[in-house]
Amino acid sequence: MAPKGQGKKRSALHDVVTRDYTIHMHKRIHDTQFKQRAPKAIKEVVKFAQKTMGVKDVRIDPKLNQEVWKLGVRGVPRRMRVRLERKRNDDEDAKEKLYVYATPIVGITNFHGLQTTVVDQE
Numbered sequence: 001m002a003p004k005g006q007g008k009k010r011s012a013l014h015d016v017v018t019r020d021y022t023i024h025m026h027k028r029i030h031d032t033q034f035k036q037r038a039p040k041a042i043k044e045v046v047k048f049a050q051k052t053m054g055v056k057d058v059r060i061d062p063k064l065n066q067e068v069w070k071l072g073v074r075g076v077p078r079r080m081r082v083r084l085e086r087k088r089n090d091d092e093d094a095k096e097k098l099y100v101y102a103t104p105i106v107g108i109t110n111f112h113g114l115q116t117t118v119v120d121q122e
Contacts, residue, residue, distance in 0.1 A: 016098075018085045018119040022111055023048055026078040034074040041068050041076045049100045053086050057099040067104040081105040083119065 028044040029037050042060065045068075049058045068076055085101045108114075 016086055016088060018083060019052075020081060020083050020105060020117045020119060021048070021052065022114050022116075023080050023082055024078070025076055025080055029076060037076050038069050038073045045080075045082065045102060049082075049084050049102050053084055053100045055086060055096060055098045055100050057089070057094075057096045059099060059101050061101065061103040063106075064102055064104045067106065079111045081108045081111070081114065 023045060025041050025044065028048075029040050032040050042065065045060065045064070046058045050056055064082065067080065071077070081104070083103045083105055085103070086098055087101060089097055089099050
């Protein structure tokens with residue numbers, strides 16, 4: 001029996017993929033003081049992207065930042081639909097081979113029944 005935590009790790013190196021996720025922001029920033037809600041929401045999006053895509057380098061699109069801050073520092077949306085794209089890093093001196101680029105999907109008002117979807121690469 002293998003020691004705990006030393007199983008096979010799946011590499012994300014070959015997976016250049018784009019997925020759409022719904023992030024439940026309300027549960028992630030609950031019990032946070034008003035002046036810290038939007039900054040914490042951005043940090044939670046980064047944390048979510050790192051966990052789901054398996055890459056430490058996460059880049060936030062300015063439009064996603066505007067969507068979080070649209071209603072002010074304390075009016076963060078309860079849920080957000082986010083597109084996470086795992087891409088290859090072309091810099092030769094980069095620490096990581098891949099990075100994740102997070103962009104918002106705007107115009108969604110009803111999140112009922114939305115699932116995580118894989119987007120075809122164009």
